[in-house]
Amino acid sequence: MYTYRSDVGMPGARRMALRVTVAVTAAAAFAGMGIPSALAQMPAMPSGPVTINVVDVAGDLALTQDAFELYAKKNPTRVSKFTFTKAPAPELPGKLKAMQSAGRGDIDLVLTGVGFLGNAVEQGLLVKLLPEYSAKFPGLMSNYQPAAAKMQELAQGQGIEVVFMPAGPLLEYNPAKVKQPPTTAQELLAWCKANPNRLIYARPANSGPGNTFIMGLPYILGDKDPKDPVNGWDKTWAYLKDLNSCIEYYPTGTAATMKEIGEGSRDMTVTMTGWDLNPRILGIVPKDFKVTPLKGMTWINDAHYMVVPKGVAPEKLAVILDVMAFMLTPEAQAYTYDKGYFYPGPAVKNVPLSMAPKESQDALREYGRPEYEKWLAEFPHTQSLEPKAQVDAYRIWDQQVGAQKTK
Numbered sequence: 001m002y003t004y005r006s007d008v009g010m011p012g013a014r015r016m017a018l019r020v021t022v023a024v025t026a027a028a029a030f031a032g033m034g035i036p037s038a039l040a041q042m043p044a045m046p047s048g049p050v051t052i053n054v055v056d057v058a059g060d061l062a063l064t065q066d067a068f069e070l071y072a073k074k075n076p077t078r079v080s081k082f083t084f085t086k087a088p089a090p091e092l093p094g095k096l097k098a099m100q101s102a103g104r105g106d107i108d109l110v111l112t113g114v115g116f117l118g119n120a121v122e123q124g125l126l127v128k129l130l131p132e133y134s135a136k137f138p139g140l141m142s143n144y145q146p147a148a149a150k151m152q153e154l155a156q157g158q159g160i161e162v163v164f165m166p167a168g169p170l171l172e173y174n175p176a177k178v179k180q181p182p183t184t185a186q187e188l189l190a191w192c193k194a195n196p197n198r199l200i201y202a203r204p205a206n207s208g209p210g211n212t213f214i215m216g217l218p219y220i221l222g223d224k225d226p227k228d229p230v231n232g233w234d235k236t237w238a239y240l241k242d243l244n245s246c247i248e249y250y251p252t253g254t255a256a257t258m259k260e261i262g263e264g265s266r267d268m269t270v271t272m273t274g275w276d277l278n279p280r281i282l283g284i285v286p287k288d289f290k291v292t293p294l295k296g297m298t299w300i301n302d303a304h305y306m307v308v309p310k311g312v313a314p315e316k317l318a319v320i321l322d323v324m325a326f327m328l329t330p331e332a333q334a335y336t337y338d339k340g341y342f343y344p345g346p347a348v349k350n351v352p353l354s355m356a357p358k359e360s361q362d363a364l365r366e367y368g369r370p371e372y373e374k375w376l377a378e379f380p381h382t383q384s385l386e387p388k389a390q391v392d393a394y395r396i397w398d399q400q401v402g403a404q405k406t407k
Contacts, residue, residue, distance in 0.1 A: 040132035045322075046315035049080035052323065053108045057089040058208075060111035060304045062278075062341045063163050067332035071323055078319050088252065089116040090205050090394075096125045096309050105311035109320055111162070112305050114154060115205055115394065118387025120307065121158050127308040127317070129324075130157040136321045143328065148347040150383045151303035159305035160324050163336045164347040166376055167302035168209060168272030169216035170291045177267040181292045185220050185239065188294065191268070192246040198267040199247055200257050203406050205394040207254045212300045213270040214240065214397060215385055219298040226298075227385060229393035240401045249405045258284050272302065273372060277340030281363045291369065299381040303347065330355060339363045343372075 054061075054068065061084055072079040087095075089112065099106060110116070120126050134140070137160065141149050148164035155161065171188065173181050177198075182188040192199045204210040217236045218226035225232025251257055254275055260266045262285040271291060279285040306324050308317065326332055328348055334355035336345030340363060344353075353361055385393060398406070 039134065042133065042135060043314040043318040043321075045078065045318045049076060049078055050316050050319055051080050051083060052316065052320060053083045053106060054085070054111065055092065055107050055109070056084065056086045056111040057092050057116045058111055058113040058304050059086075059341065060113075060163065061086070063304070063336040063338045063345055064111065064327065064332075067327055067335045068323070070332065070335075071326050074326075075322075078322065088206055089113065090119075092116055093119045093123055093125060096120070097123060100125065100309070100311050103311070105309070105313065107309050108312050108316055109323070110307045110309060112159070112307055113208060113211075113302065114305075114384045114387065114390055115211060117155065117159055117305055117307065118385075118390040120309075121156055121387045122391055125309055126158040127310055127312065128157050129160060129308065129321075130155075132157075133321055136325050137328070140328075143348050145347060145349055147301050147381060147383075148303065151301055151347075154303075154383060154386060155305055155307075156387070159307040160328070161303045161347050162306050162324075162327050163304045163342050163345050165272065165274055165302045165342045165344070166299045166381060167274070168212040168270070168300060169297065170271050170273070170276065170293055171268060172261065172271040172276055172285075172289055172291045173268040174261065174264070174286075175288065175290050181268075181290065182294065183292070184295050185217065189239065189243055192243055195267065196246040197248040199243075199269065200249075200251070200260055200266040201247075201270040202251045202254050202257050203402055204397050206252050207257075208302060209254050209257070209270045209272050209275050210250075211384075211390075212272050212302065214393060215300045216297060219382075220294050220296045222296075226382075227389060229385070229389055229396060233393075233396075237396065237400060240397070244401055244405070247405065249407050250402045252406060261285060261289070273343040274341045276369070277343050277364070277367055278338070281339040281367045287367065293375055293379065297379050299376065299379055301381055301383050302342075303384075304342065335360075337361075337364065340367065343368075 065084060068082050072082055144152055145164060148161060151164060152161040182191050201213055202210045204214050217239060218233050221235040221239060223233050223235045257269045258279040261269050276291050280287050308320055330351045333346040333348050333351045337353060337356040337360040338345060
């Protein structure tokens with residue numbers, strides 16, 4: 001179980017002194033983890049409560065906002081309030097770069113998927129959190145579920161994973177319109193050409209399902225190197241260009257694809273576990289819509305991260321680190337089941353569905369798919385592409401596939 005170190009708002013046995021004796025704490029907490037001892041001085045807590053400005057580029061607030069607000073309730077001497085805003089992932093790196101060049105720090109914490117993370121790491125926009133502040137996260141890697149721990153490695157020390165999902169790729173379809181769903185990539189292509197403009201998926205740089213789809217195709221198609229979109233995806237890029245011939249346009253976000261398939265203007269889309277469950281739970285997509293894997297698939301696991309832009313004031317950074325540690329406690333992680341949006345949600349061990357709010361338990365029991373357990377065991381798993389490779393994949397897709405059809 002994860003140990004949250006805080007000295008405010010946790011009475012009785014749960015109240016623990018904040019330990020900033022870096023050498024002793026880090027040596028005990030990270031023994032055997034292979035983390036070098038390049039530790040930074042822990043910043044001091046502010047003299048009064050601060051406002052923390054959170055920007056979400058991944059839809060993560062659906063999973064975590066309640067837990068953030070719980071932290072504020074428990075720690076009124078540290079956080080006066082959280083402000084929450086949302087932004088498109090492709091646009092935020094440029095905004096952060098401009099702010100940092102101007103010496104401004106209006107954004108304190110970003111909630112992101114792998115896509116923005118890759119861009120931000122490549123451009124040097126983020127605070128290095130690990131191992132510099134590893135004393136704040138004792139037992140971090142051993143606390144994650146094994147597959148989630150693999151996803152934490154992708155953060156390159158510049159993010160802390162907060163939610164996890166064995167994502168996809170999967171196909172979602174209207175069973176009233178698609179009587180024989182495709183079972184292979186070639187059958188999907190043939191169906192698309194026989195039913196032009198009835199398949200839709202969103203721009204991968206701004207869509208979890210779109211991203212997972214293009215990352216999963218190299219495994220399904222037997223490409224030379226599924227981890228190298230520049231030199232190893234010859235079959236994938238040829239396939240996506242061919243598929244492009246029967247797709248009308250690519251929305252800039254997944255929500256638009258779900259709206260269209262739910263309204264009946266499309267019959268099929270690409271999806272992943274959370275984007276299958278959540279729109280059906282919310283009534284955006286009919287409950288009876290089906291999902292199917294393609295033969296030879298590999299699960300492309302997905303995750304969201306908490307990252308800190310450079311330029312954040314030290315007293316705010318101290319609070320943000322404390323918030324991050326709290327977000328990895330079972331109490332906070334239980335909220336991430338939500339309504340299936342990032343199914344299942346918790347990145348850490350020992351957070352059963354029974355810990356989630358009753359509303360989440362009821363929704364997942366009604367709308368969950370028993371076949372997921374079979375497929376999760378049947379098909380192999382891998383983590384998302386490394387951040388730089390993701391940036392390369394988005395660039396090639398934008399230039400060679402979706403350039404004229406994204407809107």
